[in-house]
Amino acid sequence: MRNNTWKKAVVSALTTILGLGITGFLFAPNVKADNYQKQGDTALSSVNNVIARTSITPVQEFLTVKLYPHQIKNRNAVTLHFQNIPLLTFLDTPNHSAIEQATKLALRLDQLSNQSIDANEINISWNSTSKDYSLKFQQEELVRVNKNIILPDATKNLSHDALQATNRLRRLMGNAAPLTEIKGKQVVKADSKMGSFVAVKNxxxxxxxxxxxxxxxxxxxxxxxxxxxxxxxxxxxxxxxxxxxxxxxxxxxxxxxxxxxxxxxxxxxxxxxxxxxxxxxxxxxxxxxxxxxxxxxxxx
Incomplete structure (x- = not known):
């Protein structure tokens, strides 16, 4: 039943929230993060209510983001495409809904895109306490990269994947130069022959x-x-x-x-x-x- 309910989502859910449609979630460039959080939480709450009673299973579209619901080894998953490029895949867990986490990031990416931010301020760091990676804009954490939030074309090297996701977002947000390391953890080396950055392992x-x-x-x-x-x-x-x-x-x-x-x-x-x-x-x-x-x- 839970699997079936999750599947019965998504575009009509968001387009009916508060009667605003997707563009109703965009905020002016000077809106503070706490205001965004409150409005985002309200949106997600409304999404949950609509998901519970809708029978539609389409792709969910925002201004710059598309969410593709699917399954990975019988687990509910959502792959987030930013500007038509696959960025991250969210997996359902007992404590977290993939669609809720993906929707929250989608709303924030739409807002950041509307603000014309400096993509050089997008970074990634290793969190030694939670043993995962924190993808941030300035000091604001956008999302964690871990075993449940992964690169769509994931390898067996999570450090490499976290860096790849960060560099894709940096490029798409403003064509910023790729990072070669994660703060607090050295993960890759430069291939000077091609100018690319590849995982040392695998x-x-x-x-x-x-x-x-x-x-x-x-x-x-x-x-x-x-x-x-x-x-x-x-x-x-x-x-x-x-x-x-x-x-x-x-x-x-x-x-x-x-x-x-x-x-x-x-x-x-x-x-x-x-x-x-x-x-x-x-x-x-x-x-x-x-x-x-x-x-x-x-x-x-």
Whole structure:
């Protein structure tokens, strides 16, 4: 019953809150954090009331954020896309609702986007007490990154994932330079050859070549693995790697990287070594160019 109730949410819930619609949650740039918190809490309370009686299961859309409800190993989950880039995935726990936590962050990101903040003030630090990572704007904690709030293309290195999430937000909020370390915890080193930042652990085999992408014309069709293709997921097609293989793909032009899961066969064009989903291509800046030189590293 709890699982079913959670699923029966979301767009109509927020668009009916207080009769304002989503834009009703935006505040003027000078609104203080405590005022935001009070209004955000009121919004979340209203969301809960609506969730309990609605039967809709769509994507939840804000001005700059989309929330995609789904499941991971029979657990309710919500993946937050900021400016159409997957940023974080929230998992339900006995004490915390994934949709509530994701909605709270979505409201705050919309507000910060409206304020034209300095993205260099977005940072990440290690919390030695709770053993997780605190993603902050200035001194305000936006969200914790831990085993229940993870990178959508997560690796087995939580430190690396926390840094990746932070750098994506810094870039999307204002094209700030990527961080190379987490305050209180050294986690990565720079790859001077490519100008990218990669995890020291988990990288085994590597290859270089040209990546392309595919999406709209194949969305909803069956992939070679048998699952349906979702152009927004972080997946890719490869000619020979086993289905389920996780691969880190780095755009050698800009240093951006993404971890994808192989679930299809391709590319079918000579001279290309991997075909990214539209979502993965967007993360590393390949969608606009169509193709790009990449470095591909097998993680498992």
């Amino acid at each position: 990288l085994r085999k590597a290859a270089q070549g040209i990546a392309s992408w595919y999406g709209p014309g194949f969305h909803g069709r069956r992939t070679a693995s048998g699952e349906r293709f979702n152009q927004h997921d972080l997946t890719a097609a490869h000619r020979s790697l086993p289905f389920g293989t996780r691969v880190q793909v780095t755009n050698m032009r800009n240093g951006r990287s993404v971890v994808v899961r192989i679930n299809d066969r391709g590319p079918h064009v000579r001279g290309r070594i991997i075909d990214l989903s539209a979502g993965a291509a967007r993360v590393i800046g390949v969608k606009s160019s169509g193709v790009a030189p990449i470095r591909m590293q097998i993680l498992n």
